[in-house]
Amino acid sequence: MDQIINDLSHHIRLNKGFFLWMGFLALAFLACLYAYIQQLRYGLGVAGIRDYISWGLYISNFVFFVASSLIGMLISAVLGLIGLAYVFLYARFQSPILWDVTVITTYFVISLLLLFLPMIPDMAVLYKRFANLPSWLKPVYKVLSLNWTDHPEQNRIIHRSIYILLILIIPAALSIHTVTSWLFALTVRPGWDSTIFGPYFVSGAFVAGSAAVIIAMFFFRKNYKLQDYLTDLHFNNMGKVLVLVAFVYLYFNINEYLVPGYKLKRADAVHLKELMSGHFALTFWLVQVGGLLIPIVLMLFRKMRKPLPLTLISIVVLIAAWFKRYLIVVPAMAHPFLPVQHVPDNFKVYSPTLIEIAITLLSFILVLIIITLISKFFPVIPVVETAKEKGLDPLKSNES
Amino acid sequence: MKKLFYILLLMVITLLRVEAQNPGWIVPDDQKGKICLVKFTPDMVKQGEALYMKNCQSCHGIPTKKNFAAIQPSPGDLSEPKAGTQKDGELFYRITTGKVPMPEFRNILSEDERWSVISFLRSFHKGYVQPDPEKMAASMGKRIRLTMAYDTAKKKIMVKAVELTKNGPVSAKGAEIIVFVQRYFGNMQLADPKPTSESGYAGFDWPQDFPGDKTGKVILGARVNDPTGSMQEAIVRDTLTIGLPTNKPSLTDTRAMWSTREKAPVWMILTYVLAVIIVWYFIFYIILSVLDIRKIKQIKKT
Numbered sequence: 001m002d003q004i005i006n007d008l009s010h011h012i013r014l015n016k017g018f019f020l021w022m023g024f025l026a027l028a029f030l031a032c033l034y035a036y037i038q039q040l041r042y043g044l045g046v047a048g049i050r051d052y053i054s055w056g057l058y059i060s061n062f063v064f065f066v067a068s069s070l071i072g073m074l075i076s077a078v079l080g081l082i083g084l085a086y087v088f089l090y091a092r093f094q095s096p097i098l099w100d101v102t103v104i105t106t107y108f109v110i111s112l113l114l115l116f117l118p119m120i121p122d123m124a125v126l127y128k129r130f131a132n133l134p135s136w137l138k139p140v141y142k143v144l145s146l147n148w149t150d151h152p153e154q155n156r157i158i159h160r161s162i163y164i165l166l167i168l169i170i171p172a173a174l175s176i177h178t179v180t181s182w183l184f185a186l187t188v189r190p191g192w193d194s195t196i197f198g199p200y201f202v203s204g205a206f207v208a209g210s211a212a213v214i215i216a217m218f219f220f221r222k223n224y225k226l227q228d229y230l231t232d233l234h235f236n237n238m239g240k241v242l243v244l245v246a247f248v249y250l251y252f253n254i255n256e257y258l259v260p261g262y263k264l265k266r267a268d269a270v271h272l273k274e275l276m277s278g279h280f281a282l283t284f285w286l287v288q289v290g291g292l293l294i295p296i297v298l299m300l301f302r303k304m305r306k307p308l309p310l311t312l313i314s315i316v317v318l319i320a321a322w323f324k325r326y327l328i329v330v331p332a333m334a335h336p337f338l339p340v341q342h343v344p345d346n347f348k349v350y351s352p353t354l355i356e357i358a359i360t361l362l363s364f365i366l367v368l369i370i371i372t373l374i375s376k377f378f379p380v381i382p383v384v385e386t387a388k389e390k391g392l393d394p395l396k397s398n399e400s
Numbered sequence: 401m402k403k404l405f406y407i408l409l410l411m412v413i414t415l416l417r418v419e420a421q422n423p424g425w426i427v428p429d430d431q432k433g434k435i436c437l438v439k440f441t442p443d444m445v446k447q448g449e450a451l452y453m454k455n456c457q458s459c460h461g462i463p464t465k466k467n468f469a470a471i472q473p474s475p476g477d478l479s480e481p482k483a484g485t486q487k488d489g490e491l492f493y494r495i496t497t498g499k500v501p502m503p504e505f506r507n508i509l510s511e512d513e514r515w516s517v518i519s520f521l522r523s524f525h526k527g528y529v530q531p532d533p534e535k536m537a538a539s540m541g542k543r544i545r546l547t548m549a550y551d552t553a554k555k556k557i558m559v560k561a562v563e564l565t566k567n568g569p570v571s572a573k574g575a576e577i578i579v580f581v582q583r584y585f586g587n588m589q590l591a592d593p594k595p596t597s598e599s600g601y602a603g604f605d606w607p608q609d610f611p612g613d614k615t616g617k618v619i620l621g622a623r624v625n626d627p628t629g630s631m632q633e634a635i636v637r638d639t640l641t642i643g644l645p646t647n648k649p650s651l652t653d654t655r656a657m658w659s660t661r662e663k664a665p666v667w668m669i670l671t672y673v674l675a676v677i678i679v680w681y682f683i684f685y686i687i688l689s690v691l692d693i694r695k696i697k698q699i700k701k702t
Contacts, residue, residue, distance in 0.1 A: 093664035093672055094657050102672075106679055113686060120693070146693040154693045161686040168682055341458065341469055 004390070008383045009130050011224035011376065012137070018376055025372070029365045035358030046355045052340050053333040053350035057360050060326040065363070066104075066180045067205040067321060068212045096182040103175045110169050115374075116144075117162050121384040124148035137377060177202040184328065190260070190267040191275075191332035200252040206245035207292075208321040211314035214238050216371070218311040220380050229381050232306060239305030242314065246296045253288065270335050280331050283323055291320020425499050427490045434489035435531045437632070440519035448520030451513055455505065463524045471501060479524035488531065491518050507580070507587050511633040541626070544572055544634035548579075548622050550642050556603040559622045561596045561634070571600030575624050575631055579604045582619035582637075593625050612643020 039046050049056040123145035126133055133141065148154060178198040185197035194200070217238065221230040257275075260268040275284045295313045298304045304313065330350055340348055352360075438444075452463075456478075461467035463479035476482055483491065495514050498504030505514060522528050543564040551558050557579055561572040575596045580587035594602040612618045623635040655663045 093661065093668050094659070099672070102676060106676075106683075109683055113683070113690075117686075117690065120690075146690070147696075148693065149696075151696050153696050157689050157693055161690055164682055164686060168679060172679070339458075339469070342461070342467060 004387050005126065005130055005383055006132075007226070007228065008381050008386065009126055009133075009379050012126075012130075012379065013132060013134055014376065018372075022369070022372065025365055025369050029362065029369065032358045032362035032365060035355045036362055038355055039359065046353060047359075048346075048351050048353045048356055050347040050350070051343065052336060052347050053330060055329050055333055056350055057326070057352045057356045060322070060329045061360055061363055063180060063201075063325040063329065064208065064322045065367075066176060067201070067208040067325070068318070096179055096186055099175075099179045100183060103172065103179050107169070107172045107176050110165055110172055114162070114165050114169065117158055117165070118382055118385070119378060120144070120146055120148050120158060121150065122379050122382055124150075125384055125387075126379065140377075173205075174202060177205045184332075188337070189332050190265070190271040190335065191328070194256060194260075196252060196255055200249075200256055203245060203249040203252050204321070204324065207242070207249045208318060210238065210242040210245055211317040211321065214242065214314040215311055215318065218307055218314075220375065221307070224375070224380060226381060229386065235307045235310050236302070236305045239299050239310045242310075242317070243296060243299045246292060246299075246317070250292055250296065253292065267335065267337060271331060274331055274335065275327065280327060284327055287320045287323045287327060291317055291324065425494065427493045431493040432487050432489040434492055435533065436488060436515040436518070437533045438515075439533060440522065440530055444516040444519045445523050446520075447513070448516035448518070451509060451517050452520050455509065456517065459502070463521065473501075475502070478521050483521065484525035484528065488518060488522075491521065510635055541631045542572070544575060544624050544631050545569065546577070546622050546624065546634050546636040548620060548636050548638050548640075550606065550640050551603070554603065555606050555608065557590070557606050557620065557622075557640075559596070559602045559604070559636075561600045561602070561624065571598070572596060572631075573598055573600060575600075575602075576626060577602040577622055578625045579620065579622045581610075582621065587621060590620075606642060608644075610643050611646040612641070614645060614647050616641045616643045616645040618643040 047056065047058070049058075123141045127138065127141040127145055178201065181197040181201035184192040185194055187193065214235070217230050217234065220226055257272065261272055264272075274280055295317050298313055299310070304310065334348075334350065452460075459469045459471070459475040460478050461469070461475075463477060466477045468475045468477055492514060494502075495505050495509070495517065497506065509517065522530070545562045545564055547560045547562070549558050549560075550556075559577045559579060561575040561577065562569040563572040573596055576593045577596060578593045579590040581590060582588075591604050594604065596602045610618065617639050618641075619637065619639050621635065621637045624631050624633060626633075652659050652663065655665045657665060657668070
C-alpha cells in the first residue's frame, strides 16, 4: 500500500526542477502580461483586428480552449471566462453570447467539483500516511479532505454526487460546444452559415480533447514516473478513441466543405476558393491532410499507438486543431457580403500583431501554470481508487 | 525566336480581345447638347454633393482622392479630365441611362437632381464654363406643368398636362405620361405610358386592392416621358388616400428571436431560466451534501 502511495504521490513536492520550470513560466508570463497591459492601456487597436476582421487570434484561442476543455477540467473554463467575461454587460436572452457565458460558468463549476470530489479520500489518505507531504500542504489537505473517515455514509454522499455530476456534465459539455458553434452559425456569413456546426464543433472538441489528454498522460507518466500506472495499454486505448473521434470529425469536415462546394453559391465559392487554393490554402491542406487524414491512417496501426509515437501524433493533431479554429474564424470574416471599400489597407487583411501573439502565448502559459500547480499539489492518478482496484484498503491498514 | 513570335502574337490577340470587348460608351449626338436650364448655384452644388455621396461615391470614390472602386471597367475619379472634358449633355446622358455595371439613375434621381450632381462634379473641373441657359432656352422643348387627381367615379388617376406658353397655360395634347408609385426602393410603374388627350388629360386605372399605409395613403408620381426632347421634363408628386389601409406590424413590434432584450420570446426566457435553475439546483445540492461529510465525522465522535 505504501508503495502505491509513494509511487502516485512522490511528485507532490517542490524540487529544483519545479522551481526552474515555474520560474521560466513566470518570466514568460510576465513578459506576455506586459503585452496584455499594453492592450488594456491603448485598447484593442494594438491587435491586428479591425472593423471587418474583428475576430482574430483571440476568438480562435477561445474556440480552441473550449474544444480542448473536453479534458473535463477547469483549465479551459478559466480561460474561456477570461476571454468572455466582458460581454456580460447587456444580456439578451436570444443571444448565443449570453448562453455561452452561462454554459461556460456552469461547466467550470461542474468540472471543478468533478476534479475535487474524487480527490477527497485521496487527500485524507495522503494526509495520514504520506510521510513526504510538504508541511505547508498539510493544513490544506486537512481542510479539503473534509474529515474523511471512509464512513459508509460519506462514501454514499460522494458516489451519489459524482454520479449526478457525471450526468450533468454531458448536457453541459454538449451545450458548451454547441453554443460556441452557434456564435458562428447564427449568422449568414459563408463558411459559418451551416446547420451542422453544432455536431461539427462537438466532434472537433473530442479530437482536440483526446489529443490533449494523451499529451498530458505522456508527460505525467514520464516526469512523475508513473509507468506502472499509465501503461502502454492505456495509450493503446486512447489511440483507438482518438482514431474513432477523428473519423467522425473527418466525416463532418467532408460534409462541411463538400455540400457548399457542390452548390458553389457565389459567396461560398469565394470563401472555398480562398481556403482551398487561395490565401489560406497551405494552412488548410496542412490542417486537413497533415492534422487529420495522415494521423488517422497512422493510428490505425498498433505500433503507432505506443506512447511516444501516439504522443507525437497527438501534438500534431492538437496544433492542427488550433489552426483549424483559426481557419474557421478568420477567412469567413475576410469576405463579408458587403464590399469592403474606402477603408485603410489594414482593415482588408488580417495579420496578428506581436502583442496579439504574446497574449495568445500568455493564455497557453497560464494553462501550463495551472496544470503544473495542480499536478504538483495534488495526486494525478486517484490513489484510493487504484488501491481498491488492487484489493487494498488504504485507511484501514493505517489504523491496524 | 519562334518563341518570342508566339508570345508577341499572344499579346496582340489579347489586346485585340480587350479592345473588342470595350467598344466604348457612345452618347447619341442629339443628347450631347442637352444643358441645364438654370445657372449652377452653390446650393445646387451642395445638394449635388449630398446626392453624390449617397449614390455615386461607393464606386467613384471621393472626387480628387482617386479612391474609386477596383472594378472593371474602372469607374475612375470624376474630377479627372476624362469626365471634365465631356459636355454637360454627355454626363447627363451617362447618369441617366447607365451602362452595366453602372446603374441607370433615370428613376432614382429626378432631372433636377441629376443636374445638381453634375454641378457638384463641375466644381472640380478647372476651366469649365457653364453654357448660358438663357441663350439656350429657345432651342429647348415646351415647358409642361403636370397636376394629378383621383377620379372616384371612374376609379382612375387623372393626370393633366398644361403647356406654359407666353400667353398663359394651355392644355397639352399628346404628352406621353408615366405614372408610378413610390416604394421602399425606387418607383413602380403603374401601367403603360399614355398620351394625353385633346383636353390634356391621361387616365390610369387604379387597382382597388392596392395596399397603402396604415391610413391608406399612397405616394404617386407622374412625369412626361418624351424621348424626342420636344417637351421638357415635368414631374408631379402627390400623396393620395386611395390605397387599401394596410397595417402590418413592424417585425420588431412583437416578441421574437430577432428582437431586443425587452422583447425576448417567453419560451426562450423560460427555457433559459429553467435550465439554469435546474442545473444550479443540483450543483448547490451537491456542494451542501459534500459539506455534510464533515458533520458525519463529528457525529461519530460524539
